[in-house]
Amino acid sequence: MKKGIHVLSLMGAAAFFLLLSITGAAASDLAPFAGQEGALRIAGGTAHIPVMKEAAKQIIQSNPKIQISIAGGGSGLGIKQVGEGLIDIGNAGRKPTDEEISKYDLKLFQWAIDGVGTVVHPENSVKALSSAQLQDIYTGKISNWKELGGTDRQINLYTRDEASGTRKVFWGKALNKGDISAKANVVISNGAMKTAVAGDPFAIGYISVGHIDQSVAAIALDGVTPNLETVRSGDYKVSRGLYSLSKGEPSELAGLFLDFIFSPTGQQIVAEKGFIPVR
Amino acid sequence: MNRPHSLTEYIFLTAAVCSGLLTAAVFIFLLIFSLPLLENGQLTDLLLSSWAPDKGMYGIYPMLMASLTLACLSLSISFPISLGCSFVITALAPARLRRLLLSMVRLMTGIPTVVYSFAALFLLVPLMRNILGQGSGMCILTAAPVLALLIAPTMIIFFVNSFANVPRSATLAVDALGGSEIQKLLYVMIPQAWPGIINGVLLGFGRAMGDTMVSLMLAGNSVSPFNSLTQSARSLTAHIALVMAFDFDSMEFKSIFVCGLFLYIVTALLMLLLRMTTLYFSGKR
Numbered sequence: 386m387k388k389g390i391h392v393l394s395l396m397g398a399a400a401f402f403l404l405l406s407i408t409g410a411a412a413s414d415l416a417p418f419a420g421q422e423g424a425l426r427i428a429g430g431t432a433h434i435p436v437m438k439e440a441a442k443q444i445i446q447s448n449p450k451i452q453i454s455i456a457g458g459g460s461g462l463g464i465k466q467v468g469e470g471l472i473d474i475g476n477a478g479r480k481p482t483d484e485e486i487s488k489y490d491l492k493l494f495q496w497a498i499d500g501v502g503t504v505v506h507p508e509n510s511v512k513a514l515s516s517a518q519l520q521d522i523y524t525g526k527i528s529n530w531k532e533l534g535g536t537d538r539q540i541n542l543y544t545r546d547e548a549s550g551t552r553k554v555f556w557g558k559a560l561n562k563g564d565i566s567a568k569a570n571v572v573i574s575n576g577a578m579k580t581a582v583a584g585d586p587f588a589i590g591y592i593s594v595g596h597i598d599q600s601v602a603a604i605a606l607d608g609v610t611p612n613l614e615t616v617r618s619g620d621y622k623v624s625r626g627l628y629s630l631s632k633g634e635p636s637e638l639a640g641l642f643l644d645f646i647f648s649p650t651g652q653q654i655v656a657e658k659g660f661i662p663v664r
Numbered sequence: 665m666n667r668p669h670s671l672t673e674y675i676f677l678t679a680a681v682c683s684g685l686l687t688a689a690v691f692i693f694l695l696i697f698s699l700p701l702l703e704n705g706q707l708t709d710l711l712l713s714s715w716a717p718d719k720g721m722y723g724i725y726p727m728l729m730a731s732l733t734l735a736c737l738s739l740s741i742s743f744p745i746s747l748g749c750s751f752v753i754t755a756l757a758p759a760r761l762r763r764l765l766l767s768m769v770r771l772m773t774g775i776p777t778v779v780y781s782f783a784a785l786f787l788l789v790p791l792m793r794n795i796l797g798q799g800s801g802m803c804i805l806t807a808a809p810v811l812a813l814l815i816a817p818t819m820i821i822f823f824v825n826s827f828a829n830v831p832r833s834a835t836l837a838v839d840a841l842g843g844s845e846i847q848k849l850l851y852v853m854i855p856q857a858w859p860g861i862i863n864g865v866l867l868g869f870g871r872a873m874g875d876t877m878v879s880l881m882l883a884g885n886s887v888s889p890f891n892s893l894t895q896s897a898r899s900l901t902a903h904i905a906l907v908m909a910f911d912f913d914s915m916e917f918k919s920i921f922v923c924g925l926f927l928y929i930v931t932a933l934l935m936l937l938l939r940m941t942t943l944y945f946s947g948k949r
Contacts, residue, residue, distance in 0.1 A: 541800035546906045547717065567716065570800055570896050571885035571906060584790060585800050
């Protein structure tokens with residue numbers, strides 16, 4: 386019996402050291418979560434989701450007593466729900482307006498810089514557009530790829546729902562607040578936009594630069610291709626901060642979560658997911 | 665009318681009354697929240713104009729038309745198929761195959777709509793894009809067959825059940841006269857079971873009208889009034905889902921209560937109308 390316990394504790398210690406060596410540096414950043422328990426509700430911006438998910442995964446692995454739920458819905462929803470006290474952290478891919486901040490007493494945490502890039506299907510021969518061309522495409526004035534040197538097919542416009550921060554930023558900075566045609570298809574997240582454009586050879590859409598991968602091709606706008614370097618240097622103008630918001634001071638667990646996002650481990654996740662860390 | 669006398673009956677009565685009241689409460693809730701918009705005499709504006717929040721227009725006309733078109737189209741695809749399926753299950757197939765088919769249909773009722781939509785997004789949408797040769801492949805014509813598939817099991821089960829309720833004396837009489845299965849179906853079962861068929865259609869229409877996921881994922885959600893079935897369009901339910909995220913105080917958010925109200929009224933009116941016709945005709949017979 387005694388020997389059994391001995392073996393067990395030895396195995397436990399071995400497992401413990403194994404865990405330590407795997408988590409490595411993350412362990413110290415995750416240390417504040419020890420002894421914590423409870424649920425954390427996060428919703429809003431869909432560009433944030435990959436980072437939120439990875440952070441939540443690491444936190445839950447270090448302490449299974451913490452429950453974290455992550456939902457999309459768009460920046461508008463994130464701001465509204467955190468303001469109404471329905472969730473603990475609301476995410477927004479745009480800076481909340483002064484009115485929203487004062488009305489809901491929001492506290493802003495900007496943890497990354499991101500761009501919004503125009504994307505097309507990888508097989509599309511059009512690889513560059515001017516701002517004027519992009520605006521004409523979105524108002525519907527240019528409606529065929531032929532007019533841009535592509536194949537003779539109708540341009541399939543994709544846009545985001547009106548709660549989207551990505552849409553607000555793209556509309557303000559890339560379309561110069563020009564109209565978006567009512568004929569445009571509407572998708573409800575950055576992920577859905579990527580899926581839609583990746584599957585449609587005649588599509589044009591826009592997504593968070595962090596979400597751009599081989600399945601879609603980024604369009605150079607006025608000669609600048611949207612990627613990490615051009616967004617960081619400021620050459621690519623259609624950029625924005627990624628924010629997490631709390632109503633007043635964040636709750637203890639929400640505060641720890643946000644601290645983790647700003648910790649070296651958290652900021653490394655931000656970089657791995659394709660965004661520009663702020664620290 | 666028997667008065668309820670056991671505890672069980674009281675419990676069931678309470679449950680029935682509660683669910684009835686709940687339906688009424690939802691209606692009152694929607695009415696109260698849309699009243700400010702309706703009082704200002706904006707009703708016709710809301711009903712007949714299109715959606716352009718930037719220009720101060722919050723009309724739901726394109727969505728209302730898209731919802732109705734989508735529901736009617738999917739019903740007209742689904743109804744003949746469902747009726748045919750129920751014939752096969754009731755009379756035409758060998759007995760063992762009938763049981764197999766019926767259990768498959770039962771299984772189909774449990775599949776979440778998002779699964780259908782997701783599969784169709786990767787299979788049907790590219791196909792439609794190629795067939796149509798223009799547009800994104802997301803249109804009413806893509807969403808309708810998926811919606812038809814979605815409502816078919818409900819209808820089939822309803823039809824099969826109403827055929828099963830045809831009195832045995834009647835079907836036995838056909839057998840005794842040497843009638844074939846098809847004769848039995850056409851001349852005895854359908855005339856007997858048609859109120860059940862109508863009810864199945866009603867239920868199917870209600871589901872088609874109320875489903876959100878299929879149209880949200882497959883119809884394209886464009887807000888422009890559509891003039892062809894191959895155009896991207898937005899249903900009322902998808903519209904509510906897309907506008908939900910707006911600020912509570914915004915006009916956009918308030919207008920979706922009117923959407924909800926209309927969804928409610930259209931469905932309720934239709935049910936009432938068809939119920940009444942069923943009652944009228946079955947009373948006359």
